[in-house]
Amino acid sequence: AKARHLKWEVSHMFWSPDCEEKVLIGINGQFPGPTIRAKAGDTIVVELKNGLHTEGVVIHWHGVRQIGTPWADGTAAISQCAINPEETFTYRFVVDKPGTYFYHGHYGMQRAAGLYGSLIVDVADGEEEPFKYDGELNLLLSDWYHDSIYNQMVGLSSSPMRWIGEPQSLLINGRGQFNCSLAAAHTPGTKQCTAGGNRHCAPVILPVEPNKTYRLRIASTTSLASLNLAIGNHKLTVVEADGNYVEPFVVDDMDIYSGDSYSVLLTTDQDPSSNYWVSIGVRGRTPKTAPALALLNYRPNRGFKLPAIAPPVTPLWNDTAHSKAFTTHIKARAGTPPPPATSDRRIELLNTQNKLDGHIKWSINNVSMVLPATPYLGSLKLGLKTALTAARPADTFGRAYDVTRPPHNPNTTTGDNVYVLRYNTTVDVVLQNANALQHNVSEVHPWHLHGHDFWVLGYGEGAYRGDAADAARLNLVNPPLRNTAVIFPYGWTALRFVADNPGVWAFHCHIEPHLHMGMGVIFAEAIDRVGKVPKEAVSCGATATALMNGDHL
Ligand SMILES: O=C1O[C@H]([C@@H](O)CO)C(O)=C1O
Numbered sequence: 382a383k384a385r386h387l388k389w390e391v392s393h394m395f396w397s398p399d400c401e402e403k404v405l406i407g408i409n410g411q412f413p414g415p416t417i418r419a420k421a422g423d424t425i426v427v428e429l430k431n432g433l434h435t436e437g438v439v440i441h442w443h444g445v446r447q448i449g450t451p452w453a454d455g456t457a458a459i460s461q462c463a464i465n466p467e468e469t470f471t472y473r474f475v476v477d478k479p480g481t482y483f484y485h486g487h488y489g490m491q492r493a494a495g496l497y498g499s500l501i502v503d504v505a506d507g508e509e510e511p512f513k514y515d516g517e518l519n520l521l522l523s524d525w526y527h528d529s530i531y532n533q534m535v536g537l538s539s540s541p542m543r544w545i546g547e548p549q550s551l552l553i554n555g556r557g558q559f560n561c562s563l564a565a566a567h568t569p570g571t572k573q574c575t576a577g578g579n580r581h582c583a584p585v586i587l588p589v590e591p592n593k594t595y596r597l598r599i600a601s602t603t604s605l606a607s608l609n610l611a612i613g614n615h616k617l618t619v620v621e622a623d624g625n626y627v628e629p630f631v632v633d634d635m636d637i638y639s640g641d642s643y644s645v646l647l648t649t650d651q652d653p654s655s656n657y658w659v660s661i662g663v664r665g666r667t668p669k670t671a672p673a674l675a676l677l678n679y680r681p682n683r684g685f686k687l688p689a690i691a692p693p694v695t696p697l698w699n700d701t702a703h704s705k706a707f708t709t710h711i712k713a714r715a716g717t718p719p720p721p722a723t724s725d726r727r728i729e730l731l732n733t734q735n736k737l738d739g740h741i742k743w744s745i746n747n748v749s750m751v752l753p754a755t756p757y758l759g760s761l762k763l764g765l766k767t768a769l770t771a772a773r774p775a776d777t778f779g780r781a782y783d784v785t786r787p788p789h790n791p792n793t794t795t796g797d798n799v800y801v802l803r804y805n806t807t808v809d810v811v812l813q814n815a816n817a818l819q820h821n822v823s824e825v826h827p828w829h830l831h832g833h834d835f836w837v838l839g840y841g842e843g844a845y846r847g848d849a850a851d852a853a854r855l856n857l858v859n860p861p862l863r864n865t866a867v868i869f870p871y872g873w874t875a876l877r878f879v880a881d882n883p884g885v886w887a888f889h890c891h892i893e894p895h896l897h898m899g900m901g902v903i904f905a906e907a908i909d910r911v912g913k914v915p916k917e918a919v920s921c922g923a924t925a926t927a928l929m930n931g932d933h934l
Contacts, residue, residue, distance in 0.1 A: 382422035414498030437463025451884025480624020524548035540739030607665035640891035662695025735793035749899030759919025804907035
């Protein structure tokens with residue numbers, strides 16, 4: 382194992398990811414940010430200089446468990462203070478597990494401003510992947526809005542709320558096509574995109590050799606869109622999810638929710654005289670965004686030789702049976718550690734959309750999360766009385782709530798939504814979906830847990846009751862280990878994890894506007910066992926005052 386030292390500067394830049402110029406946040410003059418490649422066991426050291434002259438920044442390493450380094454998790458107001466303009470903060474952490482990960486901003490809606498990149502961890506020297514491949518391709522997926530994140534943030538916090546709407550385009554490795562299509566010949570009414578050149582929006586060409594097997598790494602950092610990937614004429618064998626090996630299974634297309642990552646194997650066993658479409662479409666919400674296209678380029682064909690056939694058609698956005706069939710097919714690969722047979726605590730979290738004096742918010746057990754001025758890791762480590770004031774949030778929403786209808790009382794409250802977990806306890810979380818404010822609407826929400834993988838024990842329809850029928854739906858044999866799990870419309874999803882990683886961990890909907898609207902909770906886990914916290918990570922707010930008055934972390 383080795384230490385990999387990176388020097389990054391974050392700054393605002395003009396860029397044209399879908400050929401429309403706007404201001405975004407880049408790293409070292411690049412968008413998307415540099416790909417980090419490491420081996421399991423390596424230490425990653427990122428000296429991050431904040432070149433945003435008028436706002437703070439942090440970076441979250443999505444999927445990295447930060448065991449022993451909770452101050453490196455990169456969540457503003459939770460694990461650290463935002464890094465001030467012109468300041469440099471050093472992230473230093475171990476990537477303990479091989480897998481397909483990514484990193485992204487976690488302050489305000491900076492992720493939506495393009496602050497993201499790939500983080501790929503190979504097996505350690507001497508270790509082997511449980512599958513063979515000849516080459517590798519990497520797809521970092523995102524959606525793209527022409528509105529600035531300032532317009533979006535102010536709109537979401539306005540009364541009446543201005544929703545961000547559906548994205549203008551979808552990006553593959555930061556590249557997209559707005560107002561034109563690579564497959565215009567097959568999509569009447571669209572203009573053909575031109576190719577080539579080093580423009581920021583030049584179409585992605587993925588070069589492959591015939592009769593080889595490739596590992597396709599895929600991750601989604603979309604603000605809103607749930608995506609579906611299909612590659613013309615090729616089947617995909619799913620082998621990894623969120624850095625955990627899964628029982629291999631073959632699909633024609635696959636869903637990828639915001640926060641998900643996968644590896645699939647693809648064999649180039651098709652007619653080598655052609656190229657093939659890579660097609661990324663929207664599911665889960667009425668699509669108003671053209672699919673993103675890229676080219677699987679069988680060498681030695683010209684990269685931009687267009688396939689003669691039309692791109693694969695994305696499955697219907699509201700075919701939830703199709704969505705569930707894919708998601709429930711994912712099982713842990715043989716040899717994956719099973720979950721503990723029982724849990725010490727069950728926390729049932731009801732997701733509702735509510736009103737708060739004219740604003741629209743998302744709430745958990747009727748509390749919409751508000752983040753503190755002083756990051757929790759410092760204030761809780763110091764035991765400051767101001768860290769947590771009101772009562773702790775409820776572990777259940779009761780059995781009377783009717784998930785099939787808009788909230789009877791649309792009003793909600795705000796709070797810290799901090800759940801205190803005891804060290805090494807096994808925690809069950811049941812995420813319960815419900816009808817939104819609007820009749821007959823229940824939206825898909827992908828929830829992401831920091832600091833842990835959880836076992837996804839199972840899914841159910843309607844309201845969770847915790848009865849024998851619900852218990853019978855749980856898989857304790859080979860549930861997949863993940864860090865992101867989706868709740869389907871009107872349904873529930875049951876997760877289990879062990880609170881074995883002292884720290885303060887966000888657990889939230891990975892849809893950027895929903896987190897901004899309060900859709901999340903915080904796990905304050907075994908704070909008494911957190912090691913020495915570097916004061917440069919948490920020295921702001923009440924913690925700074927306490928340190929100046931002689932307190933010690
Ligand atoms: O939070 C949201 O707000 C809109 C709609 O509910 C109100 O405009 C939408 O689709 C969301 O997911």
